[in-house]
Amino acid sequence: MDGLDLLKQHWKDNNSFPKIQKNELQAMLHKSSSSIVKWIFTICCVEFIVWITISIFIPAEREDFLFFQVADVIYNVVFYAFIFFFIYQFYTLLIRIKNTSNTRKLIESILAVRTNAHNYIRFNLIAAYAAFGIQFIQLIVKEYTHRSSWGEMIFVLVLGSILFTLFGFLFIWLFKLYFKILYGILLKKLNSNYDELIRLEENET
Amino acid sequence: MNKNKEIEFVGLLEQHQNVLHKICKLYASDLDTHKDLFQEMVIQLWRSYPTFKGDSKFTTWAYRVALNTAISLYRGKKRKITTVDWDNSLQNICYEEYDPAQEEKLKTLYGAVRQLNDIEKALVYMYLEDKDYTEISETLGISEVNARVKMNRIKTKLKSMINQNGGY
Numbered sequence: 001m002d003g004l005d006l007l008k009q010h011w012k013d014n015n016s017f018p019k020i021q022k023n024e025l026q027a028m029l030h031k032s033s034s035s036i037v038k039w040i041f042t043i044c045c046v047e048f049i050v051w052i053t054i055s056i057f058i059p060a061e062r063e064d065f066l067f068f069q070v071a072d073v074i075y076n077v078v079f080y081a082f083i084f085f086f087i088y089q090f091y092t093l094l095i096r097i098k099n100t101s102n103t104r105k106l107i108e109s110i111l112a113v114r115t116n117a118h119n120y121i122r123f124n125l126i127a128a129y130a131a132f133g134i135q136f137i138q139l140i141v142k143e144y145t146h147r148s149s150w151g152e153m154i155f156v157l158v159l160g161s162i163l164f165t166l167f168g169f170l171f172i173w174l175f176k177l178y179f180k181i182l183y184g185i186l187l188k189k190l191n192s193n194y195d196e197l198i199r200l201e202e203n204e205t
Numbered sequence: 206m207n208k209n210k211e212i213e214f215v216g217l218l219e220q221h222q223n224v225l226h227k228i229c230k231l232y233a234s235d236l237d238t239h240k241d242l243f244q245e246m247v248i249q250l251w252r253s254y255p256t257f258k259g260d261s262k263f264t265t266w267a268y269r270v271a272l273n274t275a276i277s278l279y280r281g282k283k284r285k286i287t288t289v290d291w292d293n294s295l296q297n298i299c300y301e302e303y304d305p306a307q308e309e310k311l312k313t314l315y316g317a318v319r320q321l322n323d324i325e326k327a328l329v330y331m332y333l334e335d336k337d338y339t340e341i342s343e344t345l346g347i348s349e350v351n352a353r354v355k356m357n358r359i360k361t362k363l364k365s366m367i368n369q370n371g372g373y
Contacts, residue, residue: 017226104346
């Protein structure tokens with residue numbers, strides 16, 4: 001008889017667990033969940049609030065040129081349309097998480113919310129980077145129209161390019177670090193269980 | 206949800222609570238984690254209770270939600286309390302005819318099962334509960350053939366784990 005069969009022999013008769021009374025069970029129903037989904041929900045809500053707050057409270061400079069005024073309006077419309085899309089997507093993905101689905105589907109639905117959060121942060125960083133780029137172009141144009149000397153213009157151009165590149169690398173680094181630390185720790189178990197399920201299917205097919 | 210539903214649910218849960226305890230026994234290594242996981246399972250079951258139609262057995266519905274909780278939703282114990290070794294605290298009262306040799310064997314087996322990963326533990330649970338491979342594959346979302354192959358591998362793995370630890 002192998003190990004598991006020996007275990008099976010006793011498994012069904014094993015009723016030695018401490019009996020939990022009805023009143024204790026009833027109290028448990030109303031306790032707060034500490035599930036991964038609740039954590040992801042909370043973190044995503046914070047992310048939405050933080051980025052929207054940042055975008056609202058960053059002071060906007062009144063532009064002299066019509067071109068840049070139009071660019072600002074387009075930027076804002078596109079920005080808030082995307083934010084709305086991400087919130088809608090977040091809601092639809094969240095209600096798809098059902099603990100009655102099969103294990104693989106359940107994990108995939110949780111990871112889909114994570115991917116949405118991933119894309120949301122990526123979008124915000126790209127948007128911030130684009131805003132920085134627009135500001136840089138505006139600065140060059142201002143220097144040019146104020147008939148600054150070539151020396152000043154080259155200085156602004158070189159400094160701006162260096163800062164633009166550095167900010168680019170900084171954003172990418174921050175993005176990777178944020179996800180590695182936060183979601184990496186939070187979803188470590190979930191990711192490894194999902195990998196196991198996928199490996200199981202791949203090995204045999 | 207109305208009070209009647211709550212009473213009905215608690216009644217069913219009290220009657221079939223061993224389903225949850227058995228899953229906790231495989232996934233939790235100490236009593237505190239067992240309690241914590243049990244509580245999370247109860248919360249998850251209560252949340253999805255409106256989807257329980259009553260046309261399937263309560264235990265079948267409950268074990269699926271409970272397994273999903275252990276594999277995908279449970280994050281781990283919120284706080285560290287003084288832990289009590291699960292096997293020592295409960296194994297002794299498992300059998301009416303107490304047999305120390307038998308108990309030692311079972312303790313070794315439980316120890317080996319707990320070293321498996323979460324998916325393997327789920328397969329072991331369903332195997333011990335005599336679930337057929339169609340049900341196992343539906344519960345985990347893998348093919349029936351793969352469930353069967355994996356189960357055989359787990360048996361081999363457990364044997365080698367037990368042998369490595371000097372047998373029973």
